[in-house]
Amino acid sequence: MPFQEPVPEAARLSPKLLLIDPIRVLPSLLVPLAGVLVAGGFSPRSFIWAAFGVAGSVLYAVVRWATFSYTITGGRLELSRAFIGRSTRVIPLERIRGVDVTTPFLHRLLGLAVLKLDTGAGGDKQEGELDGITVEEAERLRAVLLSRHTPVAQEQPAAPQDHVFLRVPMAWLRYGPLSGAYLFTPFALVAGAVGLAFQWGGELGLDEDDAVAAGEWLWGHPLLLVGAAIVLVVLMPFLATAMYAVFNWNFVLFGRGDHLVAERGLVNRRVVSLERRRIRGYEIAESPLERRARVARLWAVVTGLGDSQTRGQLLPVAPRAAVDDIAAEAVGPFSEALRPHPPAARRRRLFRAIAPWVVLALVMYALGYALIGVAATVLAVAGIALGLDRYRSLGHTYDGTRLSVRSGSLRRAQAVVERRAVVGWTIEQSWFQRRAGLVTVIAGVGAGSGGYKAIDAGETQAAAFAAEVTPDWMAPFLKR
Amino acid sequence: MRDALRDPANQVSPRARSLWFAEAVIVTVLLVGGLVLLSMWMTGWEFLPQWLLDRTWVASLVIGLVLVPFVLAEPVVRFAVHRWELAADVVYARSGWLSRKWVFVPVSRIQTVDKAQGWLERFFGLATVEIRTASYAGSSTIKGLDYEVAARLAEELSRRAQELRDDAT
Numbered sequence: 001m002p003f004q005e006p007v008p009e010a011a012r013l014s015p016k017l018l019l020i021d022p023i024r025v026l027p028s029l030l031v032p033l034a035g036v037l038v039a040g041g042f043s044p045r046s047f048i049w050a051a052f053g054v055a056g057s058v059l060y061a062v063v064r065w066a067t068f069s070y071t072i073t074g075g076r077l078e079l080s081r082a083f084i085g086r087s088t089r090v091i092p093l094e095r096i097r098g099v100d101v102t103t104p105f106l107h108r109l110l111g112l113a114v115l116k117l118d119t120g121a122g123g124d125k126q127e128g129e130l131d132g133i134t135v136e137e138a139e140r141l142r143a144v145l146l147s148r149h150t151p152v153a154q155e156q157p158a159a160p161q162d163h164v165f166l167r168v169p170m171a172w173l174r175y176g177p178l179s180g181a182y183l184f185t186p187f188a189l190v191a192g193a194v195g196l197a198f199q200w201g202g203e204l205g206l207d208e209d210d211a212v213a214a215g216e217w218l219w220g221h222p223l224l225l226v227g228a229a230i231v232l233v234v235l236m237p238f239l240a241t242a243m244y245a246v247f248n249w250n251f252v253l254f255g256r257g258d259h260l261v262a263e264r265g266l267v268n269r270r271v272v273s274l275e276r277r278r279i280r281g282y283e284i285a286e287s288p289l290e291r292r293a294r295v296a297r298l299w300a301v302v303t304g305l306g307d308s309q310t311r312g313q314l315l316p317v318a319p320r321a322a323v324d325d326i327a328a329e330a331v332g333p334f335s336e337a338l339r340p341h342p343p344a345a346r347r348r349r350l351f352r353a354i355a356p357w358v359v360l361a362l363v364m365y366a367l368g369y370a371l372i373g374v375a376a377t378v379l380a381v382a383g384i385a386l387g388l389d390r391y392r393s394l395g396h397t398y399d400g401t402r403l404s405v406r407s408g409s410l411r412r413a414q415a416v417v418e419r420r421a422v423v424g425w426t427i428e429q430s431w432f433q434r435r436a437g438l439v440t441v442i443a444g445v446g447a448g449s450g451g452y453k454a455i456d457a458g459e460t461q462a463a464a465f466a467a468e469v470t471p472d473w474m475a476p477f478l479k480r
Numbered sequence: 481m482r483d484a485l486r487d488p489a490n491q492v493s494p495r496a497r498s499l500w501f502a503e504a505v506i507v508t509v510l511l512v513g514g515l516v517l518l519s520m521w522m523t524g525w526e527f528l529p530q531w532l533l534d535r536t537w538v539a540s541l542v543i544g545l546v547l548v549p550f551v552l553a554e555p556v557v558r559f560a561v562h563r564w565e566l567a568a569d570v571v572y573a574r575s576g577w578l579s580r581k582w583v584f585v586p587v588s589r590i591q592t593v594d595k596a597q598g599w600l601e602r603f604f605g606l607a608t609v610e611i612r613t614a615s616y617a618g619s620s621t622i623k624g625l626d627y628e629v630a631a632r633l634a635e636e637l638s639r640r641a642q643e644l645r646d647d648a649t
Contacts, residue, residue, distance in 0.1 A: 303614075422618075423585075423586070423589035423613040423614050423615050423618035424583065424584055424585040424586060424589060424613050424615065424617060424618020424619070424620075425582075425583070425584040425617070425618070426581065426582070426583050426584075426617040426618070427481070427581070427582040427583075428579065428580070428581050429481065429576075429579060429580040429581070430578075430579045431578045431579055433579075434579075434580065439481065442617040443617065444613060444614075444615035444616070444617030444618025444619070445614075445615050445617075445618075446589075446613065446614025446615050446618075447614075450614075450615045450616050450617060451615055451616060451617030459481045459483065459484050460483055460484045462484070463481070463484035463485050464484070466584070470586075472568070473568075473570045473584055473586050474584065475568075476567045476568045476570065476572075477485055477486055477488075477565075477567075477570075477572050477584070478484065478485065478486070479482075479483060479484060479485060479486050
């Protein structure tokens with residue numbers, strides 16, 4: 001860096017980070033350290049080497065801390081690191097679209113936080129991160145970074161009055177397992193434990209023969225295996241609820257100034273703030289179980305928000321009435337009924353849900369694997385219900401300001417998007433759709449997933465839908 | 481879609497047929513050639529049954545024969561399907577072969593306009609215009625344009641896009 005006046009506002013991460021960093025690298029150091037000690041027979045020399053290792057990791061943390069600084073100057077945030085190479089990343093403040101503050105467990109003990117920036121430059125790419133600033137500094141920066149085109153305030157302005165939209169009651173945590181996403185928690189935990197055993201087993205002098213022997217021993221005790229499987233299955237809803245509760249503990253959604261802020265989590269408290277004027281719509285998803293229990297999940301469709309499935313989340317699994325309230329509050333009320341798609345769409349949904357299983361069943365019967373054949377037959381029969389439900393899900397509509405499309409069964413998703421967010425249309429027709437006189441019409445939207453599809457709409461219906469939402473664009477190309 | 485949408489006004493360059501034919505031939509030759517190499521290699525696989533080892537060449541022959549009508553049909557069908565138009569500040573483009581795709585991109589939402597020319601396109605004097613918006617579903621790629629036409633279209637679009645730039649999204 002050429003010589004220049006030190007910028008007065010240049011700041012470092014909190015020195016308390018030095019307490020965390022060595023602890024964070026400790027697990028990866030533990031095994032080599034133990035190896036050195038064991039290999040050296042716990043001699044004084046091996047202790048010296050181990051001490052070198054620890055000292056080295058502390059030194060590394062200190063150097064990392066000392067060489068990193070951040071500055072807010074002239075409407076830009078500059079992150080500079082001068083370690084081995086020198087790098088400066090400049091982020092114009094007007095490109096910052098969201099600020100995400102999280103407090104992992106160790107950080108929380110010391111009153112620190114991690115601040116992540118959303119610049120909306122491209123997909124899920126993180127463009128800036130300040131890992132290890134004090135919580136107060138994080139709050140100050142959030143205010144500064146999100147107050148566009150205003151000079152950097154030295155003093156924190158009076159905190160705007162927070163307006164709490166919803167504090168999720170504990171009772172709603174019981175809806176967690178219905179989404180299905182957390183149901184396999186016990187199996188994931190067992191898989192993780194086995195993986196860890198393999199990883200650490202090697203270090204502890206166990207080898208493949210021991211693993212094979214353990215496997216054979218288990219195989220020799222089938223009752224134990226069955227018992228373990230039953231225990232895991234029984235544990236599914238409980239562990240799923242527990243896991244879900246850890247992530248969605250004390251979920252609060254509130255308005256702060258012109259932002260919507262969602263806060264959640266037990267161990268790792270996560271705070272996501274979404275700029276209200278960038279919200280273009282919402283998406284509601286339900287599994288069949290959730291539909292039965294009349295609960296749903298809700299996301300905001302936000303322009304330039306990476307990783308929108310995690311960060312756009314406005315509510316955990318919540319009763320449908322609450323979901324509709326919050327959706328109306330965040331985006332606007334939408335009650336227009338969906339228009340169904342033509343009967344040909346039902347035939348297509350049914351065919352696609354049934355045919356693959358029928359083919360599989362026939363092949364398996366022919367090859368003599370009757371058991372798999374029976375299983376495939378069962379799935380084919382289940383496909384009838386699935387296909388019919390998928391057809392019932394299909395629909396699209398427009399109420400004058402927002403369009404809506406819905407599809408899916410096991411994950412039925414309905415998106416509601418403002419007309420002004422539409423940047424174009426794509427109509428697709430596969431060879432099979434052409435036979436059936438159907439098309440998939442996609443509203444291109446510069447937010448959320450980028451495109452919202454009305455699957456298997458009728459040909460005329462699809463063109464009329466696009467023309468209804470954006471008449472100026474479509475009128476010249478319609479046949480009268 | 482015949483009842484719902486009219487055809488875009490302009491055809492692509494007639495030379496696009498040669499381009500698509502050349503591309504299809506290249507892909508087919510590579511595929512069949514790869515299969516021939518594979519079958520020559522397979523003759524050394526002694527764990528396969530003898531009747532299969534004697535006929536490893538069948539697959540490349542069958543696939544080659546099956547592909548011939550496709551190679552012949554694709555350029556003709558594509559030339560009939562691929563059309564484009566710029567009217568009322570909206571780009572309307574149709575593309576596809578076995579499947580179809582209609583794209584409508586309003587010029588006011590365009591973010592970038594690219595003009596591209598691969599080596600095969602250069603050989604036939606053709607070019608591709610790529611129009612991008614903030615969404616994949618509002619983005620269009622018009623292939624097989626005469627180079628001059630593509631250059632004029634790209635120029636016109638980027639000029640108009642600048643005049644109309646509307647950052648509502």
